[in-house]
Amino acid sequence: MQVEALEAKAEDAAQFLKMIASPPRLLLLCHMAERECSVGELAERTGMRMPTVSQQLSLLRAQGLVNTRRDGTTIYYRLNSDAARDVMDVLFRHFCSDTMAGADPRLVADEAIKDAAQ
Numbered sequence: 470m471q472v473e474a475l476e477a478k479a480e481d482a483a484q485f486l487k488m489i490a491s492p493p494r495l496l497l498l499c500h501m502a503e504r505e506c507s508v509g510e511l512a513e514r515t516g517m518r519m520p521t522v523s524q525q526l527s528l529l530r531a532q533g534l535v536n537t538r539r540d541g542t543t544i545y546y547r548l549n550s551d552a553a554r555d556v557m558d559v560l561f562r563h564f565c566s567d568t569m570a571g572a573d574p575r576l577v578a579d580e581a582i583k584d585a586a587q
Contacts, residue, residue: 485552488532493517493525495560498548501535502557505547 489495496515500506508526512519526546529535536549548554 485532488528488534489553489556491525493521494529495557497522497525497529497546498534498553498557499561501546501548502554505538505545507543507545509543511546 489498493515496517497511500511500514506514508519508522511517511526512522515522517525526535530537530546534548534550534553535546538545538547548557
């Protein structure tokens, strides 16, 4: 691989990591890794305020990590990035799966991300 091409890929990877290097965004990605969710549902499941959830989703959407689907007045968000899904799987395996064997992966990931945010 040419040095210039490798440098460009390194920059892309760094920007991706910066985007997900946020406990609130990780928590939202964790919930969306399992299924699409509305802003209200994400706010309820994470304990974040709806404006905070909307702001974080807007950042994720601008980077192409999430996509939307409208159903009437409700907008649903879902992961749109194989890279984000793969990273969430790795994070779960390394930081969550061994702490709560047999538990719902969504709940395990929620607790781990909340703990990391504190």
